Amino acid sequence: LSKSPITKTARIQSNPLNMYLTKVKGMDESVNNFCSIGIIEILSSKWGQLQESAQFNYMFEVEWLIDKYPPCFRHLPMLLVHQDKRETTAQLEAETAPYGNIDLAKARLNDAFGTHHTKMMLLRYEDTLRVVIHTANLIEQDWREKTQGVWLSPLFPLFKEDEEPRDKSPTKFQTDLILYLRSYKSKAVDHWCELLKKYDMSEAKVFIIGSTPGRHTGADLHKFGHMKLRKILSSNHATCENVQANWPVIGQFSSIGSLGAKSEAWLQGEFLQSLGTTPKRFTAFTKPPLKLVFPCVEDVRNSLEGYKAGGSLPYSDSTHQKQLYLTKFLHRWKSDKKGRTRASPHIKSYFRVSPDMKQIHYAVLTSANLSKAAWGGLEKQSSQLCIRSYELGVLFLPKIFGQQDTFVVSDGLVVDGDGEKDPISFPVPFDLPLTRYGDEDQPWRWDVCYKSIPDSHGDVWIPS
Ligand SMILES: O=C(O)c1c[nH]c2c(Br)cccc2c1=O
Numbered sequence: 001l002s003k004s005p006i007t008k009t010a011r012i013q014s015n016p017l018n019m020y021l022t023k024v025k026g027m028d029e030s031v032n033n034f035c036s037i038g039i040i041e042i043l044s045s046k047w048g049q050l051q052e053s054a055q056f057n058y059m060f061e062v063e064w065l066i067d068k069y070p071p072c073f074r075h076l077p078m079l080l081v082h083q084d085k086r087e088t089t090a091q092l093e094a095e096t097a098p099y100g101n102i103d104l105a106k107a108r109l110n111d112a113f114g115t116h117h118t119k120m121m122l123l124r125y126e127d128t129l130r131v132v133i134h135t136a137n138l139i140e141q142d143w144r145e146k147t148q149g150v151w152l153s154p155l156f157p158l159f160k161e162d163e164e165p166r167d168k169s170p171t172k173f174q175t176d177l178i179l180y181l182r183s184y185k186s187k188a189v190d191h192w193c194e195l196l197k198k199y200d201m202s203e204a205k206v207f208i209i210g211s212t213p214g215r216h217t218g219a220d221l222h223k224f225g226h227m228k229l230r231k232i233l234s235s236n237h238a239t240c241e242n243v244q245a246n247w248p249v250i251g252q253f254s255s256i257g258s259l260g261a262k263s264e265a266w267l268q269g270e271f272l273q274s275l276g277t278t279p280k281r282f283t284a285f286t287k288p289p290l291k292l293v294f295p296c297v298e299d300v301r302n303s304l305e306g307y308k309a310g311g312s313l314p315y316s317d318s319t320h321q322k323q324l325y326l327t328k329f330l331h332r333w334k335s336d337k338k339g340r341t342r343a344s345p346h347i348k349s350y351f352r353v354s355p356d357m358k359q360i361h362y363a364v365l366t367s368a369n370l371s372k373a374a375w376g377g378l379e380k381q382s383s384q385l386c387i388r389s390y391e392l393g394v395l396f397l398p399k400i401f402g403q404q405d406t407f408v409v410s411d412g413l414v415v416d417g418d419g420e421k422d423p424i425s426f427p428v429p430f431d432l433p434l435t436r437y438g439d440e441d442q443p444w445r446w447d448v449c450y451k452s453i454p455d456s457h458g459d460v461w462i463p464s
Pocket residue numbers: 058117135136137311312313314367
């Protein structure tokens with residue numbers, strides 16, 4: 001370790017979590033070297049000879065996507081899984097018509113409030129398969145100047161001929177991913193379920209947190225949404241001696257739904273109950289502090305994209321006016337330590353941290369914004385969970401990664417120690433401690449005019 005007494009460099013394992021942030025165009029290398037990755041690298045031929053792939057997402061630019069694959073892979077079979085809405089289907093049918101190798105699969109929705117948010121790539125190589133769960137739409141602007149999150153699975157090997165295929169993951173990753181995929185009830189998606197079964201996923205160390213539209217009850221009550229998270233956080237996988245009731249829950253997202261007239265209705269009710277669950281039996285369930293991270297108008301105005309970044313932050317004023325209580329929970333998007341303050345957030349991440357913000361009990365990377373449609377709303381005396389959208393995320397628990405109790409928060413001064421015993425730091429996308437909204441700060445709303453102060457491009461924002 002360095003000799004000089006002042007610079008404390010902690011030996012921290014580099015990236016055993018396989019958790020990345022997306023590269024930001026135009027940012028200096030230090031930003032783009034810290035746990036960063038781009039779509040070209042994800043799809044690179046360095047991982048092996050691709051055979052076929054599936055892209056689950058919400059927004060697609062087909063020509064742009066094809067161009068991100070290595071030329072030698074662009075003719076291979078590709079499945080695009082998208083939401084079953086007229087305009088999306090029409091657009092995709094038109095854009096994929098010229099390509100004979102691209103098939104489409106619809107994710108049926110039960111109602112107009114549901115969305116297919118899930119962002120996942122399934123990449124099958126000659127004798128390995130990779131799962132990528134992330135937060136970016138398959139459009140150029142989502143991968144250029146925003147902060148997005150990407151979890152890369154290991155390259156799962158095929159089971160050997162004489163091996164009995166079974167879920168060897170310590171987190172039941174394979175079982176839960178297939179259960180989620182079966183909910184599409186789609187032949188094309190079922191093809192991938194059959195493929196996934198052939199791979200040894202013992203190295204998958206994250207838990208699947210998926211949401212699928214429906215009213216989940218009985219044995220399914222804890223299979224999806226915030227109730228799945230509650231179930232895992234109450235299991236011994238989540239045992240953590242250090243965690244206390246006063247450890248805050250942090251939610252960070254790029255959109256907010258209608259959460260009810262009072263915070264106790266859902267936000268500080270069932271949602272915080274789930275995210276604040278621990279295996280410890282505290283006397284009564286004491287609500288932990290809740291801190292929310294969502295860009296204020298100034299954060300958007302000063303971003304690399306300027307007000308246009310707000311086009312991907314679809315929080316509506318009419319919704320906000322019904323839940324002004326939210327403002328007291330809100331914190332700004334600030335990421336100076338990672339040089340990402342101006343890279344507007346489209347990532348969604350949730351944490352439980354120590355009051356001094358140096359230890360992390362758990363981390364979630366997901367497509368799910370702060371909404372009941374995504375996480376689910378309990379009904380019928382909490383006997384059923386109503387979910388409207390498809391969402392997919394992964395939960396990181398320190399124990400599964402061989403940590404004693406928690407992940408640590410690296411303040412950037414890290415040396416790539418790869419010793420098994422070195423603590424693991426989680427690449428938290430924003431600065432800790434958090435920065436509260438100032439008295440004059442307002443949450444960004446995409447249907448409000450901002451014309452008194454021009455943005456970083458000299459533009460104003462006049463929503464149509
Ligand atoms: O989670 C996502 O990917 C998104 C969901 N809904 C959106 C709307 Br509505 C308008 C603009 C951008 C998005 C978006 O990015």
